[in-house]
Amino acid sequence: MKLTPSLLALALLSALFSDTVQATSAADGKLNVVTTLSVLADLAREVGGDFVTVQSLSDPSEDPHFVQPRPTLMQRAREADVFIELGLQLELWAGKVIDGSGNPKIQSGQPGRVVASLGIPTLELPQQLSREWGDVHPYGNPHIWLDPLNAKDMAANIAAGFEKVDAAHAAEYEKRLKDFQNRIDVALFGEALVKEVGGRMLTRKARDGKLDDYLETHKLSDKLGGWLLEARPLAGRPVVTYHKSWIYFVTRFGLNVPVEIEEKPGIPPSARHRDAVVEMIKAKGIKTILEEVFYDRGAADYLAKAAGAHEVIVPIDVGPSVGVTSYFALIDLILGKLIESETGKAPTR
Amino acid sequence: MSPFLLSMAWPFVACLLLAGLLVYLGIHVISRKVIFVDLALAQIAALGSVWGVLLGWDLQDDPWAVKAFSLAFTFLGAAVFTLTRMRDERVPHEALIGISYAVALGSTILASAHLAHGAEEVSELLAGSILWVRGDTIVVTGLVFGVVGAFHWIFRKQFFAISLNPEQAERSGLSLRLWDFLFYVSLGFAVTSAVSIAGVLLVFSYLVIPAVVAMLFAERISTRLVIGWITGTVVSAVGCSVSYFRDLPSGPTIVACFGVFLVVAGLVRFVTASPDKGRAFVKALGGVLGFALLVGGSFALKKRDHHDTLHVLQTGNKAEKMLALAEIESDADLWERTKPLVAGILTNGENEVRLRMLGIVEARNYKAALPSIEGLLLDKDDAIAERSLRVVRALGDPRSADVIANAASGEDDDYLRVEMAEALLELGDARGVPLLVGVIVGDGANQARREAWEHLTAHLDVPVKVQIELAPDDKASGVPELKVWWQSHRSSIQPESGGKFHVGS
Numbered sequence: 028m029k030l031t032p033s034l035l036a037l038a039l040l041s042a043l044f045s046d047t048v049q050a051t052s053a054a055d056g057k058l059n060v061v062t063t064l065s066v067l068a069d070l071a072r073e074v075g076g077d078f079v080t081v082q083s084l085s086d087p088s089e090d091p092h093f094v095q096p097r098p099t100l101m102q103r104a105r106e107a108d109v110f111i112e113l114g115l116q117l118e119l120w121a122g123k124v125i126d127g128s129g130n131p132k133i134q135s136g137q138p139g140r141v142v143a144s145l146g147i148p149t150l151e152l153p154q155q156l157s158r159e160w161g162d163v164h165p166y167g168n169p170h171i172w173l174d175p176l177n178a179k180d181m182a183a184n185i186a187a188g189f190e191k192v193d194a195a196h197a198a199e200y201e202k203r204l205k206d207f208q209n210r211i212d213v214a215l216f217g218e219a220l221v222k223e224v225g226g227r228m229l230t231r232k233a234r235d236g237k238l239d240d241y242l243e244t245h246k247l248s249d250k251l252g253g254w255l256l257e258a259r260p261l262a263g264r265p266v267v268t269y270h271k272s273w274i275y276f277v278t279r280f281g282l283n284v285p286v287e288i289e290e291k292p293g294i295p296p297s298a299r300h301r302d303a304v305v306e307m308i309k310a311k312g313i314k315t316i317l318e319e320v321f322y323d324r325g326a327a328d329y330l331a332k333a334a335g336a337h338e339v340i341v342p343i344d345v346g347p348s349v350g351v352t353s354y355f356a357l358i359d360l361i362l363g364k365l366i367e368s369e370t371g372k373a374p375t376r
Numbered sequence: 377m378s379p380f381l382l383s384m385a386w387p388f389v390a391c392l393l394l395a396g397l398l399v400y401l402g403i404h405v406i407s408r409k410v411i412f413v414d415l416a417l418a419q420i421a422a423l424g425s426v427w428g429v430l431l432g433w434d435l436q437d438d439p440w441a442v443k444a445f446s447l448a449f450t451f452l453g454a455a456v457f458t459l460t461r462m463r464d465e466r467v468p469h470e471a472l473i474g475i476s477y478a479v480a481l482g483s484t485i486l487a488s489a490h491l492a493h494g495a496e497e498v499s500e501l502l503a504g505s506i507l508w509v510r511g512d513t514i515v516v517t518g519l520v521f522g523v524v525g526a527f528h529w530i531f532r533k534q535f536f537a538i539s540l541n542p543e544q545a546e547r548s549g550l551s552l553r554l555w556d557f558l559f560y561v562s563l564g565f566a567v568t569s570a571v572s573i574a575g576v577l578l579v580f581s582y583l584v585i586p587a588v589v590a591m592l593f594a595e596r597i598s599t600r601l602v603i604g605w606i607t608g609t610v611v612s613a614v615g616c617s618v619s620y621f622r623d624l625p626s627g628p629t630i631v632a633c634f635g636v637f638l639v640v641a642g643l644v645r646f647v648t649a650s651p652d653k654g655r656a657f658v659k660a661l662g663g664v665l666g667f668a669l670l671v672g673g674s675f676a677l678k679k680r681d682h683h684d685t686l687h688v689l690q691t692g693n694k695a696e697k698m699l700a701l702a703e704i705e706s707d708a709d710l711w712e713r714t715k716p717l718v719a720g721i722l723t724n725g726e727n728e729v730r731l732r733m734l735g736i737v738e739a740r741n742y743k744a745a746l747p748s749i750e751g752l753l754l755d756k757d758d759a760i761a762e763r764s765l766r767v768v769r770a771l772g773d774p775r776s777a778d779v780i781a782n783a784a785s786g787e788d789d790d791y792l793r794v795e796m797a798e799a800l801l802e803l804g805d806a807r808g809v810p811l812l813v814g815v816i817v818g819d820g821a822n823q824a825r826r827e828a829w830e831h832l833t834a835h836l837d838v839p840v841k842v843q844i845e846l847a848p849d850d851k852a853s854g855v856p857e858l859k860v861w862w863q864s865h866r867s868s869i870q871p872e873s874g875g876k877f878h879v880g881s
Contacts, residue, residue, distance in 0.1 A: 095489055146727050146757065152695040165695055223846065225821035228791045231758055245823060250846070298507055298616075299623045302383040329508040 058193050061107035063118040064091050066172050069345040069354050073207045074186045078196050087344030090321045094120045104128035109192055114142040115169035141188035143181040147171055150274050174275035175215050176230055179208045217252015257374050264369055265311050269318040288326050308334035315368040319343050337368040384616045390509045394582045395608025397521045397566055402587035404539045414567045414583050416477040417453050418576050421568040423484045424449025454560030506574045507626050520569045524562045578627045585634040592645040611637050694726045701732045719748040727757050738767045753783035769799045777805040790815050790824035801835045806869045813862050817855055836877045
């Protein structure tokens with residue numbers, strides 16, 4: 028066989044491609060898992076352990092609403108055994124990636140397609156039947172993972188997906204799920220309270236907003252530990268946020284958001300709204316402007332100077348590019364920075 | 377000061393600054409027929425910033441390094457535009473400018489594809505928001521504009537010569553290439569610093585629209601400048617006020633005002649320049665009315681919002697179903713027609729929809745739904761299981777006892793078992809007692825065992841006393857005694873009236 032230029036070119040091309048293929052395929056019998064958000068990748072690793080290899084299509088330093096479709100994204104989706112998305116129309120780009128991948132295993136309705144938000148109650152549902160104002164998120168606010176209780180349910184959805192696709196290891200996934208859920212309970216409520224009452228009951232009470240009453244009635248208030256104890260100084264504190272992404276977090280930890288900098292999600296604020304925010308910060312004595320790392324800081328800088336508040340710029344996702352190693356570290360970080368901004372000193376851990 | 381002045385003062389000053397320099401530069405830009413050169417220069421500057429970021433400089437920490445990159449790229453762009461201005465235009469200059477814009481934009485997207493939050497940074501570079509401008513930014517921009525303005529004032533003869541009449545300028549000994557380059561460099565300076573406070577859209581409008589309005593009415597440069605500045609100032613004032621009082625984003629509002637102003641100016645020019653002014657006026661009026669009719673007529677096409685609640689309840693998304701349920705809750709007629717759908721929704725609906733429906737069933741005391749609610753007692757969602765048990769209890773049908781007892785044997789949550797036991801005891805069914813005893817002597821959470829004990833003693837006098845201490849003592853006393861007592865009395869629990877029980881034979 029003669030080495031013609033075209034053959035050479037072909038060889039070069041295939042060498043190029045084989046490189047990218049090897050980088051993503053799992054040759055060791057592990058489940059190949061691809062997720063949209065990297066927080067989902069973290070939960071998938073918690074549940075899947077050594078039985079899965081997990082890759083996230085987006086980086087925590089990007090706005091998860093907008094991810095540029097690139098050939099490698101489709102490549103990864105093509106080789107996935109399980110594709111995990113959050114749903115609730117957060118990652119509108121995910122549909123394109125899945126269509127483009129042509130992978131039958133991860134199409135809608137297949138066991139390899141996991142919607143992590145399934146069955147989790149959402150807040151801020153649209154209040155009008157007509158779509159006149161073009162609501163961005165018709166299924167409610169999608170940033171559900173910032174409530175640790177929802178992280179447990181998301182992990183459960185992920186585990187259910189793994190168990191369907193890889194039934195041989197179902198018992199392992201179930202065990203790892205229970206362990207993760209228990210660690211969330213302990214981190215949130217404290218070990219003593221989880222032991223005394225049980226995580227399931229505490230979760231129900233916390234979801235109903237009746238945890239404090241319940242603990243009071245049964246004289247268990249002093250048993251509370253974990254993040255909820257840390258967050259006690261934040262109770263009832265108002266904070267200003269940039270985007271409407273914090274409702275689940277503030278609901279769980281007792282803060283409130285009287286106003287967002289963005290008047291409507293994704294649309295720049297008007298002058299009056301800007302002034303209303305400044306007035307609100309001054310009138311309510313708001314100390315903190317909470318913003319994700321990927322948004323423009325111009326508005327937050329302006330408000331911090333004009334009204335005298337601290338900017339707390341934090342990631343809302345897990346990953347090395349934002350220096351957050353796990354879901355637990357993410358909540359630790361956000362909560363710690365908030366407590367420092369509100370009380371002047373960081374929590375001791 | 378009024379709140380309007382307080383809040384719009386800085387943006388308005390920024391607008392005046394923009395008008396001051398950009399109207400003047402716009403007259404050059406239009407004379408040279410390089411309308412989109414500012415977009416291209418701004419995009420090339422953005423590419424420079426992204427390049428700097430790619431090389432490791434940080435937008436927040438080293439703003440000056442990034443600015444230097446963006447300026448260097450602007451110089452490069454100026455050089456390109458200078459060299460591509462050909463004497464006999466085989467390819468229109470505008471085409472090359474458009475191509476530069478497209479290539480620069482494409483390269484920016486490419487360069488930022490692998491950047492951490494690249495897409496956001498690109499849009500940030502081009503967006504700018506006049507609303508967030510403060511005094512210090514205005515001072516810096518004013519200085520830059522002042523330098524560029526002074527430079528153009530000193531060399532005004534040369535700049536106008538090459539813009540308005542390049543052939544003659546060259547014949548008189550001016551270097552076209554040098555002055556072209558200086559023009560594009562100074563324009564690049566002005567445009568990049570303007571874009572960073574106002575965004576591409578607004579800068580383009582300030583550059584082009586006042587100059588076009590001025591050209592409609594005047595030939596002389598000085599007159600054009602005056603008309604352009606007046607246009608810029610008036611539109612800035614109107615735009616800022618409309619934006620404030622109608623509560624609209626400032627940049628786009630000002631651009632829209634520019635558009636309206638240009639149309640009005642065009643109509644005025646059409647009428648005044650026409651030989652038969654009366655006819656021209658009627659024509660102009662007709663045009664305006666026709667346009668208004670077209671826009672007004674489109675409102676007839678507004679989508680009508682008439683919905684069938686029951687249809688929405690079956691086919692809508694979660695939010696729509698919740699809204700439909702809210703209507704059903706307050707409308708007795710609607711509720712009557714909803715009844716046949718209740719079972720299906722309780723079985724197949726989303727969790728929140730099922731919870732809401734359970735609430736309505738309870739409020740309406742709709743006992744016919746009991747069979748489907750009983751099916752939910754062991755739902756895998758704890759909230760649904762808990763809620764449906766409450767509804768079963770509230771509906772208080774004695775036939776439910778068997779279902780509850782059945783469900784209790786499959787329930788693995790102690791608290792729910794305690795509640796089921798309580799429901800049974802309330803119905804006068806003794807099967808609740810072994811359930812409670814089971815929880816008390818079991819190895820579940822202390823709190824559940826304590827609650828089970830409280831419920832047990834509320835319904836039955838037990839001759840032993842169980843006490844389960846809080847951790848860290850964690851001691852339980854009386855449990856073995858309860859076990860012994862239960863072994864000998866488990867088959868002789870008898871109901872009394874009022875949910876009470878006694879041990880009898």
